């Protein structure tokens with residue numbers, strides 16, 4: 001299962017990365033559950049790894065219930 005519901009909409013890994021990054025990534029990995037709940041609403045947080053460019057790898061985090069997101073460059 002790679003698609004998940006975020007803020008009421010089904011998203012693919014690429015779309016989830018786009019929500020975090022603001023633009024579509026070159027590539028994205030599977031969506032996974034993050035360890036910690038959302039700091040804003042306590043909702044479930046999911047994560048996705050993606051490449052915004054050929055030389056960068058980012059892990060993006062997004063709450064499934066509100067607009068909170070975060071990113072972490074690897």
Ligand SMILES: [Zn+2]
Nearest residue numbers: 038041063066
């Ligand atoms: Zn939240």
